[in-house]
Amino acid sequence: xxxxxxxxxxxxxxxxxxxxxxxxxxxxxxxxxxxxxxxxxxxxxxxxxxxxxxxxxxxxxxxxxxxxxxxxxxxxxxxxxxxxxxxxxxxxxxxxxxxxxxxxxxxxxxxxxxxxxxxxxxxxxxxxxxxxxxxxxxxxxxxxxxxxxxxxxxxxxxxxxxxxxxxxxxxxxxxxxxxxxxxxxxxxxxxxxxxxxxxxxxxxxxxxxxxxxxxxxxxxxxxxxxxxxx
Amino acid sequence: xxxxxxxxxxxxxxxxxxxxxxxxxxxxxxxxxxxxxxxxxxxxxxxxxxxxxxxxxxxxxxxxxxxxxxxxxxxxxxxxxxxxxxxxxxxxxxxxxxxxxxxxxxxxxxxxxxxxxxxxxxxxxxxxxxxxxxxxxxxxxxxxxxxxxxxxxxxxxxxxxxxxxxxxxxxxxxxxxxxxxxxxxxxxxxxxxxxxxxxxxxxxxxxxxxxxxxxxxxxxxxxxxxxxxxxxxxxxxxxxxxxxxxxxxxxxxxxxxxxxxxxxxxxxxxxxxxxxxxxxxxxxxxxxxxxxxxxxxxxxxxxxxxxxxxxxxxxx
Numbered sequence: 001x002x003x004x005x006x007x008x009x010x011x012x013x014x015x016x017x018x019x020x021x022x023x024x025x026x027x028x029x030x031x032x033x034x035x036x037x038x039x040x041x042x043x044x045x046x047x048x049x050x051x052x053x054x055x056x057x058x059x060x061x062x063x064x065x066x067x068x069x070x071x072x073x074x075x076x077x078x079x080x081x082x083x084x085x086x087x088x089x090x091x092x093x094x095x096x097x098x099x100x101x102x103x104x105x106x107x108x109x110x111x112x113x114x115x116x117x118x119x120x121x122x123x124x125x126x127x128x129x130x131x132x133x134x135x136x137x138x139x140x141x142x143x144x145x146x147x148x149x150x151x152x153x154x155x156x157x158x159x160x161x162x163x164x165x166x167x168x169x170x171x172x173x174x175x176x177x178x179x180x181x182x183x184x185x186x187x188x189x190x191x192x193x194x195x196x197x198x199x200x201x202x203x204x205x206x207x208x209x210x211x212x213x214x215x216x217x218x219x220x221x222x223x224x225x226x227x228x229x230x
Numbered sequence: 231x232x233x234x235x236x237x238x239x240x241x242x243x244x245x246x247x248x249x250x251x252x253x254x255x256x257x258x259x260x261x262x263x264x265x266x267x268x269x270x271x272x273x274x275x276x277x278x279x280x281x282x283x284x285x286x287x288x289x290x291x292x293x294x295x296x297x298x299x300x301x302x303x304x305x306x307x308x309x310x311x312x313x314x315x316x317x318x319x320x321x322x323x324x325x326x327x328x329x330x331x332x333x334x335x336x337x338x339x340x341x342x343x344x345x346x347x348x349x350x351x352x353x354x355x356x357x358x359x360x361x362x363x364x365x366x367x368x369x370x371x372x373x374x375x376x377x378x379x380x381x382x383x384x385x386x387x388x389x390x391x392x393x394x395x396x397x398x399x400x401x402x403x404x405x406x407x408x409x410x411x412x413x414x415x416x417x418x419x420x421x422x423x424x425x426x427x428x429x430x431x432x433x434x435x436x437x438x439x440x441x442x443x444x445x446x447x448x449x450x451x452x453x454x455x456x457x458x459x460x461x462x463x464x465x466x467x468x469x470x471x472x473x474x475x476x477x478x479x480x481x482x483x484x485x486x487x488x489x490x491x492x493x494x495x496x497x498x499x500x501x502x503x504x505x506x507x508x509x510x511x512x513x514x515x516x517x518x519x520x521x522x523x524x525x526x527x528x529x530x531x532x533x534x535x536x537x538x539x540x541x542x543x544x545x546x
Contacts, residue, residue: 058233060235061233061234061235061236063236079233080233080234080235080236080278081231081233081234083265102269103266103269104262104266104330104332104333107330107332110332116306116335116336117331117332117335118332118335118336119262119332119333119336122261122262122265122266122333122336123260123261123262123265123336124236124258124261124265124278126236126280127258127261127280127282129238170331170332173331174331177306177331180310181310182306182309182310183309183310183315183322183326184326184331185323185326185327185466187326190315190316190319190322190323191312191315191316202466203465203466204331205331206330206331206465206466206467207329207330207331207332207333207467208330
């Protein structure tokens with residue numbers, strides 16, 4: 001009920017920024033990400049980076065990795081413990097990818113690596129030398145939404161939005177998996193063609209949990225992009 | 231997560247030798263189970279050997295008409311392979327019944343076999359667990375044991391092996407090819423890969439220190455109707471309470487392996503002779519010597535009924 005409604009931003013603006021002049025809030029230039037970063041800094045709270053990624057000190061526990069993220073080559077020197085998720089969020093500051101359970105159970109951290117969707121929380125960044133990573137930031141931009149992003153907006157495929165980047169990355173990959181003929185638990189004929197039915201999409205999206213329960217709308221968004229009736 | 235050093239292995243032989251010679255070393259492939267356990271410090275390796283670059287990522291025909299599946303073949307790719315879907319449908323079905331799409335894209339064939347139990351007391355480091363801390367006791371016996379083992383268990387441990395894929399591999403008579411630390415190779419029948427807990431539940435396989443799985447082989451196809459029936463608390467993305475993997479032939483004979491009830495994929499060849507007589511007779515042989523808890527005794531009935539459903543489906 002809050003999304004696409006300027007009031008929530010205006011309310012938070014009043015609360016946190018009342019002594020500062022901010023230009024054109026009504027045009028949504030202040031993103032939630034910017035707001036969170038700004039408020040954390042303003043309140044001199046420790047940043048998430050301090051907690052999630054201890055500075056690499058011991059060379060024996062540090063490794064280099066080169067990855068391409070959303071088309072951009074990146075060179076990182078990381079504590080070997082750094083998951084791909086933490087590398088994306090805390091080192092490359094791509095905070096679209098979300099940390100939910102951090103144990104591969106919720107799917108909020110889903111990104112696409114070398115064309116495959118994976119849980120970025122359950123893999124080490126250093127294991128991805130030379131990999132091509134696509135995050136939600138690489139799928140589309142606010143001005144040029146990926147068709148799946150546009151379909152999620154159109155079909156109300158979210159409420160709070162926290163699981164949404166993972167849902168969208170997963171949804172994009174799911175349609176690719178169906179097109180590639182990869183079977184699922186509900187595929188009746190293992191040797192025949194696979195259609196993007198509602199049941200197929202529900203089964204294949206079971207690794208992405210949505211606490212708000214937007215599942216049926218997510219399936220409708222996927223059906224629209226797949227060109228099938230949900 | 232505890233700190234660890236990291237290297238990328240370049241040959242199986244060297245990786246095996248290094249792992250055997252380095253205290254605290256572990257292999258990492260998909261990492262979906264190992265990292266989960268490292269985060270809660272149930273696993274605390276001090277050195278990780280990344281085997282992803284070893285190239286064991288192909289599925290090839292063997293000389294005797296079977297398939298050799300590279301240890302690093304991802305679960306998704308194995309389930310989707312056209313030969314597997316046609317000739318070993320049970321394996322495809324078991325794979326897609328497990329985990330989520332994201333996890334299957336990462337998880338490997340060898341890693342799937344070597345994954346640890348999901349017993350909640352193994353995960354809870356505040357509880358005694360003979361698998362995690364040998365000699366500390368078993369909190370599962372007398373605890374929340376609904377999902378745990380009923381057969382092959384011991385007074386020291388009632389954990390189950392969680393894999394769906396391994397159930398199919400067991401029914402299909404797979405073998406595991408390895409390289410040992412001294413460079414020698416061997417093939418282990420899957421029936422002998424996983425060990426029963428007895429008094430040493432921390433020992434889970436017959437692999438030697440440093441021994442690397444390089445492939446899993448399947449004998450030539452045996453035909454028949456392939457069915458994997460998994461019973462769980464929700465329709466997707468949950469471990470089995472009971473799963474039945476079966477190959478049933480037209481004359482009613484066949485093979486059965488069961489998941490969710492034992493420390494290893496559970497198959498009793500002598501019980502399979504009863505297949506034409508129906509589920510009750512087979513289940514009696516499969517579950518002989520079962521030692522359920524009050525909370526999981528329902529699994530005995532569930533095995534028989536799931537097997538009955540599988541046999542009925544095969545006949546229809």
